[in-house]
Amino acid sequence: MSKIAKNIRHxxxxxxxxxxxxxxxxxxxxSRLGSYEEGRSEPSIDMLIKLSNYFxxxxxxxxxxxxxxxxxxxxxxxxxxxTLFPIYLDAADNDLIEVVPAKAAAGYLNGYADPEYxxxxxxxxxxxxxxxxxxxxxxxxxxxxxxxxxxxxxxxYVESLKDIKSERTYVLLTKQDGIVYKRVYNNIxxxxxxxxxxxxxxxQPYSVQLHDVLEIWEFTCCLNLSDRKPxxxxxxxxMNMLRSMKVELASIKR
Numbered sequence: 423m424s425k426i427a428k429n430i431r432h433x434x435x436x437x438x439x440x441x442x443x444x445x446x447x448x449x450x451x452x453s454r455l456g457s458y459e460e461g462r463s464e465p466s467i468d469m470l471i472k473l474s475n476y477f478x479x480x481x482x483x484x485x486x487x488x489x490x491x492x493x494x495x496x497x498x499x500x501x502x503x504x505t506l507f508p509i510y511l512d513a514a515d516n517d518l519i520e521v522v523p524a525k526a527a528a529g530y531l532n533g534y535a536d537p538e539y540x541x542x543x544x545x546x547x548x549x550x551x552x553x554x555x556x557x558x559x560x561x562x563x564x565x566x567x568x569x570x571x572x573x574x575x576x577x578x579y580v581e582s583l584k585d586i587k588s589e590r591t592y593v594l595l596t597k598q599d600g601i602v603y604k605r606v607y608n609n610i611x612x613x614x615x616x617x618x619x620x621x622x623x624x625x626q627p628y629s630v631q632l633h634d635v636l637e638i639w640e641f642t643c644c645l646n647l648s649d650r651k652p653x654x655x656x657x658x659x660x661m662n663m664l665r666s667m668k669v670e671l672a673s674i675k676r
Contacts, residue, residue, distance in 0.1 A: 426464060579638075616629065
C-alpha cells in the first residue's frame with residue numbers, strides 16, 4: 423500500500439470520520455475515496471490540495487511520510503508549504519536538532535526534502551537554542567576564520583527572504599555548491615541576488631540567484647574543533663562534546 427493511501431485512511435480515522443462522511447466533505451463519491459485508501463488509484467494534484475487543506479497537513483508529508491508513525495504536531499510547515507520539516511523530540515518532549523556530518527553533507531542536496539534522509543542523521547538536544555527550527559552543519563575549508571575545516575555551525579531556518587540581514591553569516595544550500603557557509607549581503611531589491619563573502623580575503627565574493635538557493639540557515643552558534651586531534655574527530659566524540667555543552671556561544675565577527 424502506498425504512503426498516500428495509508429495516510430488518507432489514517433487521517434480519516436484520527437478525525438473519526440466514515441468514508442461516506444469524508445467523501446461528502448471532499449465532494450466525491452465514497453467508491454472514489456475507497457479506491458484512494460486501497461491504493462487502486464491515486465488522487466490528482468487538485469485532490470491532494472483538498473486533502474491537505476482539510477486535514478491541515480502539507481502535501482509533501484502526505485506523499486513522503488508514514489503519518490501513522492508521526493505525531494502531527496511535530497511537523498513544521500514552512501511558508502507556502504514549500505518545505506516540510508519533521509520536528510524531532512526526545513522522551514521529555516525537548517526539541518532535537520539534526521546533525522549533518524561531513525559524510526552526510528555530500529548527500530544533503532539530494533536529501534534535503536526527504537524525511538527518510540533526516541531520520542538517518544544523528545540528533546542532539548541543545549537546551550540553550552532559541553525558538554525556531556535549527557540544524558547543525560559540518561563546515562569545509564578555511565574561508566570563514568576562526569572556523570576551520572570540520573567545525574560545526576548551528577543555524578536557524580530562515581522562513582522568509584525578507585528576514586535575510588546583510589553582513590550576517592548564514593549556511594546556505596545552493597543548487598550549484600551544495601552546503602556553503604558565508605557572510606551574506608542582501609541585494610534582492612537591487613538585482614535579485616545574494617552576495618556571498620568569505621571572511622578569508624583569499625577567496626573572492628560571488629553572487630547567487632534566488633532561484634538557486636534552496637535553504638538558508640542563520641548562524642546561531644558554532645562548535646570549533648580546531649584543537650582536536652584527528653583521531654578524536656569522529657561522530658561519537660563530537661556528540662559527546664555537544665552533550666557536555668562545549669559549544670562556542672559567540673558570534674563570528676568580521
